[in-house]
Amino acid sequence: MKTIGQTVKMIRQIKGFTQSEVYSGVMSRSFAHRFENGENDISAAKLFKILDNLSISANEFRFIQNDYHEPTATSLKRRLLRAYNGHDLQTMGQIIAETQKSSRLSYKSVAAMGQILVVTYYSKTFTVTPAMENLWDTLFASQTWTLEEIRQAQILLPIAVSRHQEKLISEIVRRFENNCRQYLQAVDDPFHIADELMDLYLSLFQIELNLAQYQSAKEILNKIRQVNTLDLSWNGRFQQQLITAVWQLYFGSEKKGLALIAKLVAVENLYSPPVDHNLLAIIKVRKRLAKQYRKANAVD
Structure with missing residues (x-):
């Protein structure tokens, strides 16, 4: 495996940067030469400055350092x-x-x-x-x-x-x-945390329904509405709509819930075989259990 300095040198050359553009204010030219040859190590603080100058994230650098492989x-x-x-x-x-x-x-x-x-x-x-x-x-x-x-x-x-x-x-x-x-930042979501939240809320929603904690399940709709849709990836938005649809099947308008589910299934059916079997499995189970819930609780 290359040293950190050798990998920095490779990236610098790929991007067409000079040593001065990358190392100015960080280290001397002679130190930079030894660093790129794998002879000198540097502190994490200096490495982060160099990565900023290279316009590359620490995660991507680690990926390249590991011969273009994830851990x-x-x-x-x-x-x-x-x-x-x-x-x-x-x-x-x-x-x-x-x-x-x-x-x-x-x-x-x-x-x-x-x-x-x-x-x-x-x-x-x-x-x-x-x-x-x-x-x-x-x-x-x-x-x-x-x-x-x-x-x-x-x-x-x-x-x-x-x-x-x-x-x-x-x-x-x-x-x-x-x-x-x-x-989560005010105007950005650099680590896709909104998706992690939506994934949690989908799991939580199903667990609350399984435990017959219906009041808690109802409150999850407010949680997903507080997540900025613009921060969500396609998968996160899909999960958000799935929660909304199932919520409607149980507690709101069954007609609206079924209409939204039809749209989600139509998108999934664009792929053959389906990519997300879990989506279809959740819909199948929840349509059946929601009918039982509405009947037992006389939901109009």
């Missing part, structure tokens, strides 16, 4: 979620098998997430494994989460249900929202 744990998590959305349980099982015996915390987190996704595909509750317990303890040990913890934290919800600690759901949501606010 293995990140790649495994991405593959896991892609397999889950496609209901490819065989691939999910392979990824879980690859990671669950690892001593590395990042791999254990992937294993725990995979185990939860697999078991919740079949059941609303499950036996909490040691990997899940470890992830639970790690996340609850701190009030402050980085992006990595935020992107894992929503799986605390089904763990809480399976541990019969539903009373902690509100605490999990509070922590999640508070930590997300640290990354």
